[in-house]
Amino acid sequence: MGRNTRKRRTPLATKIVAGAAALAVGGGGLVWANFYASAHEDHGGHNRTRSAGAQVATIDCPDVGQKIRDVPDRARGEVDGELATMDSQITNAYQRLATTRRAQAGDAQFVQNTILGPLKDRRKAIIDRIQLEINRAGGRADDNLDELAGCQGRPADQQNGGGQNDGGQDQGGDEGNDDNGNGVAGPVAEDFVDINDVEPNSRDSRNGLAADGDGGSTGSFTTDCGVNENNLFNSDNLIAAPGVDNGAHHTHDYVGNQDNDAFSSDEDLANADTSCQNQGDKSTYYWPVLRLQDGTQEFDANDQGGGAEGNIGKILKPAEAQIRFVGSRQGDVVAMPKFLRIITGDAKSFTNGDANANTSWSCSGFEDRQVTDKYPLCPDGSQVLRTVNFQSCWDGQNIDSANHRDHMAFVQEDGSCANGFQAVPQLQIRLAYDIPTPTVENGRVQNPYAVDSFPEQLHKPITDHNDFINVMDEDLMNEVVDCINRGEDCQ
Known part of the structure; x- marks a missing residue:
């Protein structure tokens, strides 16, 4: 099947995401980690103990773009670009989340300290730039946008039930995937x-x-x-x-x-x-x-x-x-x-x-x-x-x-x-x-x-x-x- 082959510029945000793409394996899908693994599971692939509420399934970030109003026309392009970079940051953080399950199981603060905390800092820097761009173009940025910098880890509210993943594979020392055996997180x-x-x-x-x-x-x-x-x-x-x-x-x-x-x-x-x-x-x-x-x-x-x-x-x-x-x-x-x-x-x-x-x-x-x-x-x-x-x-x-x-x-x-x-x-x-x-x-x-x-x-x-x-x-x-x-x- 073909695709759009028009040559395009590659912005910095995409180059950053490309680093995560190195995790692609086999069928081209990322090895998404087990969302439901407990720290006490048997890594032999059988008799796994699920603890869905104990681990974070995905990353939930406030949508900054939906809160922005009255952006001057001459700042629209810059603001849209910053918001796209923010999306790339969430993608990177999610991929980090999905490939570090073993470390998370051994450290209750791992997600907050190594994923969500740094993500908040990066989002805060982008929000500051968005506010500056709006004000510089003659608008008035909302001073409360900073409140949207922090993201939360969201536990799984849906899981696959009791099916076993006998075909799970270890990559880089982290958990194997446990979705539908297809290497991606969802649908379930x-x-x-x-x-x-x-x-x-x-x-x-x-x-x-x-x-x-x-x-x-x-x-x-x-x-x-x-x-x-x-x-x-x-x-x-x-x-x-x-x-x-x-x-x-x-x-x-x-x-x-x-x-x-x-x-x-x-x-x-x-x-x-x-x-x-x-x-x-x-x-x-x-x-x-x-x-x-x-x-x-x-x-x-x-x-x-x-x-x-x-x-x-x-x-x-x-x-x-x-x-x-x-x-x-x-x-x-x-x-x-x-x-x-x-x-x-x-x-x-x-x-x-x-x-x-x-x-x-x-x-x-x-x-x-x-x-x-x-x-x-x-x-x-x-x-x-x-x-x-x-x-x-x-x-x-x-x-x-x-x-x-x-x-x-x-x-x-x-x-x-x-x-x-x-x-x-x-x-x-x-x-x-x-x-x-x-x-x-x-x-x-x-x-x-x-x-x-x-x-x-x-x-x-x-x-x-x-x-x-x-x-x-x-x-x-x-x-x-x-x-x-x-x-x-x-x-």
């Missing part, structure tokens, strides 16, 4: 649910409300942009980490615009080719890839964002990617501005909490059963579905904001926009996958599928997210708006 059995066990219409849908309904603007516009037949992949994030190589720390699928990497300018996007049938739609639509953890060596098996950061296995392209725009239940919609950026969902929701989570997993034929924090186990002949309804209320002024969220909002329960925001066409994406159903035996999942994630997010399904940059030409956007407001279904 508790991350999956039989779709038949999900109650119909039970999903908490305070986020991602469908904007369309019986009233208002009832039309729709569907754009066909394929399923990434051109194999455009990278681990950048043009919205959240512009100018930073591997800013996402996980690999994305791209459809639509074909010039998507961290260094693409608006001019690059406007002049690029598109995979959309309507050539007036050069918008970029992207999401983290799904992988089947079956031992397949993908093109990125030894790369940052791929196997070197725990994202391993066969990349699964959607069998179908339905992209459509719908209207508002309360009235007409207005045109989106060109280059409007929208992030929906939260790639860090396992540690951040679900305030910005916007995940919906289901199976074809069971669409009334939606889950946010589980991967569905679908019956034979049923496809795994990922669906998302984007924010559709725009502040009327900005194409982006300092935290990449404040310029957009979800509709209220009645379908209206609050705080003077305007209704724009709501983007809805439905991805359907043909995936062999994983089996769960003795508390362990075999051949699981999982969304790519930041390493410390452990491939949790609630971390699913989706990104969009509007690069429709003016005529096409006006056509979309007119079609929706007239109540027609167009494509």
Whole structure:
């Protein structure tokens, strides 16, 4: 499978992460250490005593980016770069956590003294620089950001049960991995649910409300942009980490615009080719890839964002990617501005909490059963579905904001926009996958599928997210708006 080969600069943060990549082995995945090992376990591989609460499973850091407001435009690039460096620091600390289990078992203060303490100091230095950059550009930085420097070790709240890891391997004197035998931390059995066990219409849908309904603007516009037949992949994030190589720390699928990497300018996007049938739609639509953890060596098996950061296995392209725009239940919609950026969902929701989570997993034929924090186990002949309804209320002024969220909002329960925001066409994406159903035996999942994630997010399904940059030409956007407001279904 191919990849995006555009030559890019390699910033210092990525070079630092590359040191951790030296831990990559065999299948390209890091040897993630046993999250559940007790200091008293038998290292022969049998009769292990689990003590999940006694060890730290992952690192939980306050999300500084979500707390930043009113960053002057001329400081945005520097601030985004600093935040990306902070993400790299968390990745490094997590990899250190995962490969020092034996030392942790022998020293109750090891994590605090050698991982979390130094991490706090490094984060404090970055926060100081962010405050300086904001103030230097004429803004006023929040003096309380320093309170976000400290991170916590988070104990495992899910474990694989009583299954043994007879195939564990020692690397560098540390514990062998004890996940699903695949060399990465997650997903685990508790991350999956039989779709038949999900109650119909039970999903908490305070986020991602469908904007369309019986009233208002009832039309729709569907754009066909394929399923990434051109194999455009990278681990950048043009919205959240512009100018930073591997800013996402996980690999994305791209459809639509074909010039998507961290260094693409608006001019690059406007002049690029598109995979959309309507050539007036050069918008970029992207999401983290799904992988089947079956031992397949993908093109990125030894790369940052791929196997070197725990994202391993066969990349699964959607069998179908339905992209459509719908209207508002309360009235007409207005045109989106060109280059409007929208992030929906939260790639860090396992540690951040679900305030910005916007995940919906289901199976074809069971669409009334939606889950946010589980991967569905679908019956034979049923496809795994990922669906998302984007924010559709725009502040009327900005194409982006300092935290990449404040310029957009979800509709209220009645379908209206609050705080003077305007209704724009709501983007809805439905991805359907043909995936062999994983089996769960003795508390362990075999051949699981999982969304790519930041390493410390452990491939949790609630971390699913989706990104969009509007690069429709003016005529096409006006056509979309007119079609929706007239109540027609167009494509």
